[in-house]
Every structure is written in C-alpha cells, then in structure tokens.
Amino acid sequence: MANNPLASRKPVAPQQHPGMMHARIWQQVQQTPPDDLAQKTAQTGFVTPILGALAGDPNVTRKDVIKAAADAVGSGKVPATQAVAFISQMPTDPTKIQAWLKGLYGANFSALVHLKAAAMRQAPAQPQMNEVQQ
C-alpha cells in the first residue's frame, strides 16, 4: 500500500508536536542524578551561548565548529570525549550545519532552563516567616 502510486494520498509521518522536545528534555532532566545537576548545568550554561553564536552565523563552517569545540576543551569546561562525539555528529553537508546547530542550541537552552528549575526544586526550602516566629 505504501508504494501504491495510485494512492490518493501518500502516507505522511506524523509531525512531532513542538512541545514534545521540551517534554523529553524535562524527562531526561528528571532522570539526572541530583549530584550531577550542578555539573551538567555548568556545562550546558557554558556551551549554549557558543552554540548560539555559531548557529546565528549563516556562513558557519565545519572549521568554525571544530575550532569552537577545541576551545571549549581547552578551557577545561567540556571533556574531550564529549567534544569528539559532538564533532562526529556534525553533518558533512555544509548547508545543513546551521540547521543542526540551531536544533542543538534550542535543545541545550531548554535543557539549561529545566536543569536550573530542577536544581531550584531540590534546593532546601527557605524557612517561612511564620516558622521563624514560632
């Protein structure tokens, strides 16, 4: 049926709701061990503006991305293994690099918000005024 050229409408894969990305990231953050939250927040917070600067450049090249990854490793904020994994996922087609970076940028910023929100929820509650008075 899928290859029937006479079919009036070819089957189309259902599009993912834009909110699903946030839901998945929220789920991943919930599964993150509490001890790792601070480290992941620091890493994501460091990487996100760099991704934003790269993704905002319409003429971004593979060389730019590799240089940014190398700089991040050099600064000691990102482990070399992660940088290598990041570079290995980069599309070979230069016209697809910006879209790929844009997707990563959105996902990282969303993760940053959820990581910080999770850390806020885990922080010890501040004593309320009435508790202090008691």
Add this chain to the structure above:
Amino acid sequence: MSGAMTGGVDASIPLQAGKGVQQPNPLQQIGQFAQTANALNDLKLFPLRQQQVQQQVQGGQLGLTNATNAAVYQGLLPLTLDKNKPITHDSLSTWLANLESAGIPTHNIVNMLANSPQGDGPEFDAIWRGRIAAGSQTDAAQALGAVTPHAGSVDVGPAIQPTLTAPAGATNPGAVTPVGGAFVKGVGPQYVNTGGGNVPTNNGQPTGVAIPNEPSPADRNQLVQVWNPQKKAFDYYPRVGVAPMVNGAGQSVNGLPASGRIQPPAVQPGASGPSPDVQAPATPLAGGAAATSPLGSQQEAEAAVQHLGAARERANNYQSAIFPIEGALTSLEGADTGKGGEVLNGIRSYLGDTPLKLFNFMLPSSLSDQQRRQAFDEAQKYTTGMAIGGPGGARSDAGNAASIAANPNVHISNAAALAVTKSILAQRRMDQTGTLAFNNSGLPANQYDRFMNTWQTQQDPRAFAIDKMTPEDRAALVKSFGGPKTAAYQKFKASVQSAINAGVIPNPSGAAQ
C-alpha cells in the same frame, strides 16, 4: 414497553403534578428539536461553518498562548531593571527556570529563542530587552509603543523642542532626545543637549569651539546651532559626541580634537553608557571624511535594534497574521460586496429558505446563491478579523470603526476590496521576506534600518502577490514593464525569486525550496 406508557403518553404525568417535579414543557421540547434540526441543516448547507467554529477555537488557543507568553515576559521584567547588567543566556535561563518551577510554561519563549540563535553580547541583550518590554504588554498598541520611541516636546525656555523619548526596551529607557538637533535661543540651560552629546556652557556661554566661518546651508545640517547672546548670532558646533574644550592656545583639554573629525567617547566595559552593539554604524560625511557618530546616530542604532526586535516578533506570528488575509481574499472573490450587497445577501438568505426560491433566477450570480451568501458571510468575518488585528482595532469601538474603514470590508466594491486585500497580503509577505533576508545577511542588529531601507527600495511589492493575480493581470503587468531587459522587469523578477526563496509564495515549478 412499560405498561405505564399507553399510546405514547406517560400515564404517570398527572400523578406527578404538584409534587415538585418539573413537567417537561412540550413547546420547549419542540423548540429544542427545531434548534437541533436547524443546526444540523445548517451544517449540511454550510459546511464551512464548522471551519468557522474551528477557527474560533484556534483563536481561543492563540489568545491563551498570548496570555501565557505575556505572563512569562512579565516574569522576566526584573531582568530589564538594571541596564548596566546585560541579559545573558545564564540570567535569562535562570529567570525562565524560576517561572518554570512556579508552574508557568516557558517553552514558547524557549522556542522563540531557538528560532533566532545568538551568542551572549550586546545584541542578545538589546533584542531581549525589546522583546520583554513588548511581550509583557497585553495591549497590542502598548506593546508597539514599548519598542517605538514616543514623539513629544519639551519646553526649554523660550522655545519648544520636539523630542523623542526612548522606549522601555531601549538601553536608556525614558531618555529624551531632541529631534533634528538642538536649537536653543536666548540664555540656554547649563548644558545644551545636542542629541549626540552635550555642549558645555558657562552662564549661557558655550565653552566649546565654535566654527569661525559661517557654514554653508548644507554644512549646517551637520552642525549644532547655539544662540550667542553677546554676538547676537548663532554659533555652530560639531554635531558629534561631546564638543571639544580648548584652552587659550587652541589646544584640546578634554582629549577631543579641537577641529576636524571627533571620536565619540570610548565606552569602558561595565560603565554606564551605550553598548557597543547599539553604537552608530560608521557614516560617510559629505566632505569625504568619515564620522563615527553624527547627531542622533546612537538613537538610530538603538532604534534599528528595537525595530529588528519588532520585525522578528511579527515574523514569529506570520502564519496567524496571514491566515485571515488569505481567507478574506478567497471569500471576497465569490461575494457580492459594496452598496446593496448586504441587502442582496439578505434576500438570498430569505429566498433560499422559502418557496420564493422560484424567483432566484432574477438575482445576478455565477455561483449558486447560497454559495455567494456564504462567501459574503465569510468575507465579512475575515475582513472584520483583519480590522481587529489592525492598529487600534482591538483597543476601542472608535479604534475598531477606524480600522474597519481603513481595511478592506464588505461595504466597499468587490474590485476595491480585492485590490486592497491583495496589497495588504503583498506588504505582509514582503515584510516577512525582508526580515528573513536580514537574518540571513549576518549583519549586526544596529544595521537593520539601513539594510531594510536599501532592501525595500530594491523590491517590487507586486511580486509578492503574483500568485493571486489572474493570468490576464500577469500578462498586463509584464507588458507594462516594456520587455524583459528593462530594469523594472529585472527588479520584479528578483523580487519574485526573493519571495519564492523565503517561501511566502509557492514556487510555480512546484519544486520544494
């Protein structure tokens, strides 16, 4: 069947009378049945009514999304309080996390950020200040006002000075800037604001360097006029940065050159003052020398950043803006509008439901009458939607009436309504294409206005509605260019290509972009 029911009559009804049980009102039941039957017939006759209901639901969803976004932006307002503390990814994500943990969904704002990626810096700061200022407003007119300088006037003694007040989203919100340079007559204030800086005065006497010779009218536009009460004449000062102060030997004492090109004051990191992002773009002067900051250039750069923020907001809402325009266009093509149109459609409505239908042939139409009646109703709905979405349309009754008069509607002739709607569609598409073109240019935000000035000049707006023209209209248009080698034709062709590349009009070849 129960024995209590005989011949379709509930025998227990008389027993229940007076026992506090409400009897079913047969007239009411008949009325409800008639309403249901009418609604079903209505749906059969006018299937597009279902679409209208869907649109109302979508409209409700859009309203809910806007309200949620406004709540997030209002929660982000504290970020804009300190203009010396730039908004960064870190600070923005912290405040969004605050809101998220308070149960306010922030994913729409995160999506918006993901659509226009940037690194940390003055541009990111300026754009988000503008977005927060505009987005936190619930009224569309106030939202526009938040990112647009407000015109006004200031009494500076003997004269009234036209001014612009920087909007809430600017790096210097509330700052008042004279329009067109200072023109202060008589004993002025201690400092004369020139827009680009201050000319220091001492008891009304300017202490900067006056241009000795009377400048030409053209050069006057580059200078600031300050009234000299002793000379009973105007002195002219360079219209840039802070005017130089010189000692008796004619040497500068404040680090600024006593003559020639004057550099704007250097901005120290962390110091209060304009961010490098909103510093003016270099502009060549008439004489060939380059000035880095002519009068108002700071405001120009700030305005460009704010305008870009507003344009990107519009671009984010492109589909919801374009939907009623496209709908109005389709409906207007089949509707009898103009004088008598409403009466005609009233008659059609009556004839369609009565035996007088026999006289239907007397009415002019190529579509069936009910289709035209439906098209009229739809056109009325869409054009009203466009009027509500227009400037001031949602603010008050008077604003709405003015917006209806200024937009296409079913009370003007069909040809005029179609032409105006196509024109609005073309303008909105061109606006979207321009914003996308700037995004792809890679230029900094402070260049937006200058880029757009040039870009707009290079476009032919008619190209952005070419898909809505009839083949005859297209042929007439191409003929009017005078041939394919003319500049007008090439301009039109380039605009069509821009529109196709941006995806605002379909590719005639059907190829995906």
